[in-house]
Amino acid sequence: MSKNLGTLEETVLLIVAVIEKEAYGYTVSEEYYKNIGQRISISAVHTVLKRLEKKGYIHSEMGGATKERGGRKKRIFKVTKLGFTTLESIQEARMKLWGMMPKYYTS
Amino acid sequence: MHKPPPRWANRFLEWYCASHLIDEIQGDLREAHFHRQKELGSTKAGLWFIWDVIKFFRPSSFSKYQTNSNQLKMFKDHIKLGFRIFRRNKVYSSINLSGLVLGITCCLLISLHVIGELSYDNFHPDNTYRVVMDMFKKNELSGRSTPVYPSVGIALNEDFPEVQDFTRILPFGDGVYSVQNEDGQLIRFNEAKGVYADQNFFSMFGFELLKGNPDEVLSEPDHIVLSESAAKRYFGDADPVGKNISFRGRQTLVVSGVMQDYPKNSHLQFDMITSLRSMDQFDEWKNNWGWYDFYTYIRVDPQTDMTLFSEKIDRLLLEKKKEINERLGTTQRLWLQHVPDIHLYSEGMSWDMGENGGSDQVYFLSAIAFLILIIAWVNFINLSTARAVKRSKEVGIRKVVGVEKRQLIIQFLTEAFLYNFFAVIIAIGFVLIAIPLISNAIDLSIDPYLLLSKEILIGIVVLIFGGSLLSGLYPAFVLTSFKPVIVLKGSFYSRKASFGFRQLLVIFQFTISIILILGTILVVKQLRYMQNQSLGLDVKQTLVLRGPSSSRGENDLANRQELLQTQLEQNSIVKGFTVSSNIPGEENFWIGGFFTRESEGSNSCYIIAVDENFFNQFEIDLVAGRNFSEDLQSDTASVILNKEALKLFGFSSAEAALGEVLNPGRRREWKVVGVVENYHQATLREELDPMAFFLSTGSNNFYSIKLNTNDYRSVVASIEDQWDKIYPDNPFDFFFLDEFFNRQYKSDIQFNAVFISFAGLAIFVACLGLFGLVSFTVEQAKKEIGIRKVLGASVTKIMLLLGKDYAKLIIGSMIIAFPLSFWLMTKWLEDFAYQTSIGMGIFILGGFFVILVALITVSVKSLNVSKTNPAITLREE
Known part of the structure; x- marks a missing residue:
């Protein structure tokens, strides 16, 4: 499987990294809506999370159950070391590019 | 208050979701539902929940994926292998595939045609039947007539409680219809799909009425209903209802309604329906047991026992016509045709409406389609088995490695399935390409939308799976039965296999x-x-004009006919001109009953009115006696018979018939003055008909012009010129007789x-x-x-x-x-x-x-x- 990150994958990875609460399907989807302004279905989030996990950017473990969840456990995701470094290198590359932006665009 | 999400959706989720995923998926969805309910209300949250459940319905969530993953993988493997084997020997595989494709294409094409044929008249109310009649002469079947007497419908309705309603159609509405438009121009057409009908016509059949009340459009005299396309012909885009249209120049009809054009799969095809009350001398014809020109349809109570009812109907005319029948030595028996059966099962019926009959052809084609499909499958079996030798080593190795026989069989069945599946897909493509070609080449229209019909879709599925099994099982067993030791050693099967x-x-x-x-x-x-x-x-070099039917007065058409004749005879390219009530290749509706001094009872004989040029121009030989003569006033009471008619009336020879009288003692007697050779009125599918020729007086249906040139285009133009001057109120409608005849x-x-x-x-x-x-x-x-x-x-x-x-x-x-x-x-x-x-x-x-x-x-x-x-x-x- 390719290690490339798609835009959606990158965004979700970021959300998992920055989220204060536990990161799982529902919270990620909510956070996505709050910060990006677009709805994303939970099934899509699950797909992306699964893919990220397969690529090794995040890892997961089962968390506690709550009443709202009808007694079902959560699968909580955390960003791995590889995930962080990848995010950082993407950010670095972006900054470098931004630095090269001609002045008349930014002014 | 929190309400749980829709139960069925939740259950559905639990049913399909794998057990190791249920926690995260259901948990997340329920949590989302919980929060959404506060924001959006329970209905919307419920809908969201359903939507999410549907979105999760995908292979990755299924539990089977885990438990059966091994078999699924094997199946994937089989498919992959199937493709590889196909590619390894392209020639072989393509031959194999093309055989199947051809077979399935044929089968599909024929099925489409057959389903089209079977779909005839399936849109009418159920329990509608057509009353038809077998006619017997001295207990021998002399004809099967689709139209019956006008009184039949009335009697059935009165005498039998089983009959809920009846309607009659009288096919006499053909001829010239004309409309004077706003610019003073006369719009005129020769209509061939005009009829008269009883007022309840529209309640008996499933035809759509676009304008007008179905119960009233035909209730008044001089009311006419036009089809959409006919209305367009005469009135353009204007609303035709309430406007006048003239029939044959002498009868003014009021348009009372517009009906949708009839679907192709209807045996009835009408453009103009005039109320039956508009007929000259209209009468209920309650006691008319002689005039059989009325197509009669009845609707029967659904509770009726049809066998019993049929028996009752069968006897109706034996009682009603007892006296006449005894005098004439004839009998008639009524029977019922279920309307959807009319199209296919009217073989041998006379004076039918539409091109009916052809059940044999449909069965024949179905049989051929089936045979070709079988051949294609047989072919597949043969070729696949032939591959066995090449693949025996593959099978041997697989067996040695430990593959079970069952799996091998599944593998070969999968291959058969792939072949059948792709063959069907390609065949559907071919069918879509072939349909326009076929309709161009042989004028046989097939409806491609029928591909989406239930019958075809089910058929395709059965075809794919049934075909895979049928064609895959034998090769699978042959291939898997190889003994690995023998196969791998290299020698097996000799050329002289059993x-x-x-x-x-x-x-x-x-x-x-x-x-x-x-x-x-x-x-x-x-x-x-x-x-x-x-x-x-x-019939060669003969131009036929449809006779004018729109007239200005009593003798107007006869006078104008004479004028046309004199003018045409001056035209050097016209070799001959004759008028007649009928021409070869046109079904003859004119029949009369005749008897002679010796004959017992009456005999039905076809009648054609001709002028004195008719026999000469069509080169029909005179066997005895003489032709009609214009100069003899008495010839209006003369008749010329053909040889078949001689036989019918029981004359021993042509000479013996001369001077004899038909219908002696009646108001009109006919003296036999001549006998002519038989000719074929219809194709050679039919027997020769007995015919009686009378001298025509007045106007006629067909004007036949013998030409002595092959430059048809200019001839037609010049004749049309002359026509238009004489008949401005009648359209010029022509055809060439040989083409017309061969169209049969x-x-x-x-x-x-x-x-x-x-x-x-x-x-x-x-x-x-x-x-x-x-x-x-x-x-x-x-x-x-x-x-x-x-x-x-x-x-x-x-x-x-x-x-x-x-x-x-x-x-x-x-x-x-x-x-x-x-x-x-x-x-x-x-x-x-x-x-x-x-x-x-x-x-x-x-x-x-x-x-x-x-x-x-x-x-x-x-x-x-x-x-x-x-x-x-x-x-x-």
Whole structure:
């Protein structure tokens, strides 16, 4: 499987990294809506999370159950070391590019 | 208050979701539902929940994925392998696939046609029947009439509580209709789909009325309902309701409604329906038991026991017409046709509406479709088994490695499935391409939308799965039954393998192909025979004008006809001009009952009114007596009979009939003045009809003009000129008689084309099968051939050696096919009144053709092998 990150994958990875609460399907989807302004279905989030996990950017473990969840456990995701470094290198590359932006665009 | 999400959706989720995923998926969804409910309310949250559940319904969530993953993987593997094997030997695989594709294409095309035919009249209220009548003369069937007496409907309705309603259609609404438009222009058309009908016409049938009240549009005299396209012809886009339209120049009708154009699959096809009350001298015709021109439809109470009811109806006319029947020696029996059956099961009915009949053809085509499909499958079996040798090592290795037999079978079935599946897909593409071609070539329209009909969709699924099983099972068992030890050692099967299943299959294929080929030759021969047979009259170079029907007064048309005749006779290109009430190739509705001094009872005989030029111009020979003469006033009471009519009336010879009187003692007596040779009024499918010719007075339906030029275009233009001056109120409507006559063979020509193409396909597919078998044998005999060559056998010798085996098969199938096809051909010919002989020629020609084709097929492969350098074949080991 390719290690490339798609835009959606990158965004979700970021959300998992920055989220204060536990990161799982529902919270990620909510956070996505709050910060990006677009709805994303939970099934899509699950797909992306699964893919990220397969690529090794995040890892997961089962968390506690709550009443709202009808007694079902959560699968909580955390960003791995590889995930962080990848995010950082993407950010670095972006900054470098931004630095090269001609002045008349930014002014 | 929190409400749980929709239960069924939740259950559905629990049903499909894998157990190791249920926690996260259901948990997340329920949590989302919980929060959404606060924001959006429970209904919207519920909908969201359902939507999410549906979105999660995908393979990755399924539990089977985990538990059966091994088998699924195997299946994937089989599919992948199937594709690889297909690619490894493209020629082989394509032959295999194309056989299937052709078979399925034929099968689909024919099914579409058949379903189209079966769908006729399926949109009317159920329990609607047509009342038809068998007529007997001295207890012998003399005719089967679709129209009946006007009183039949009334009597049925009054006497039988089972009858809920009836309607009658009188087919006399043809002729010129005209409308004066706003610019003072006369819009005029010759209409051929005009009828009169009772007022409840629209409640009996499922035809849509776009404008007007269905119960009222036909209730008043002089009211007419137009079809959408007819309304457009006369009134353009304006609303026609309430406007006037003139019929035959003398009757003004008011448009009371507009009906949707009739669907193609209706045996009734009307453009103009006038209320029956508009007929001259309208009457209920309550006691009219003689005038059988009324198509009568009844609606029967759904509770009715139809067998019992049919028996009652059968006897109705025996009682009602007792007196007349006893005097004339005739009887009539009524029976019922369920409306959806009319289209297919009206073979042999006279004066029918629409082109009905042809159930035989439908069955025939279905049988052919089925046979071709079987041939294609047989072919697949043959070729797949032939591959067995090449694949025996693969199977051997797999077995050694430990693959179970069951899995091998599944593997081969999967391959068969792939072939069948793709064959169906490609075939559907071919069908879509073929439909417009077919409708262009033989004017046979097939509705491609029927591909989406339930019957076809189910059929396709059955075809794919049933076909896979049928065609995959045998090869699967043969291939898997190889003993690995023997196979891997390298030697198995000799060329002289026993007379096996595959040989039987080839014989089967060729038997069918031979039957189809012989059939084709016969069909062509019969059509040619019919078209070359002397009709007893000359229809060449004859231009026919449809007679004018729009008149200004009593004798107006007769006067104008005379004017046209004098003008045309001055035209140098006109060799002759004759008028008549009917022409060859047009169904004759005019029938009269006649008796002679000697005859018992009355005899029905066709009537044609002609002028004195008719026999001369059509070159109908006078056998005895004389022609009509313009100068003899008395000839208006004369009749000329044809030879069939002589037989009908029981005259011993033509001379004996001269001077005899028809209907002596009646108000109108007819003196026989001449006898003419028979001629064919219809195709050679039909018997000759008895005909009585009367001298025409007044106007006529057909004006036939004999031309002495081949420059038809300018002739037509100049005649049209003259016509328009004399008949500004009648449209100029012409056709050429020979074309008109031959159009009757349209269905025969269609049948011909269909038969030829399918027979061609069948033999092609059968040859593919033969090719497969040859390859199979040759593949095994490679070494034998190599050794023979090393020892000095020539290429010819080896070819002969190989060919011998197949010659036996072909000859075997001929032995089966010849008597079988002789029987079938005799059966088929029984439909024709005039039959060509079957003859030895067909068998010789057909047999020769089959042998030739088979020989070529066999030699292609065997030549290839016999020419191979033995060093190459013997090196492998």
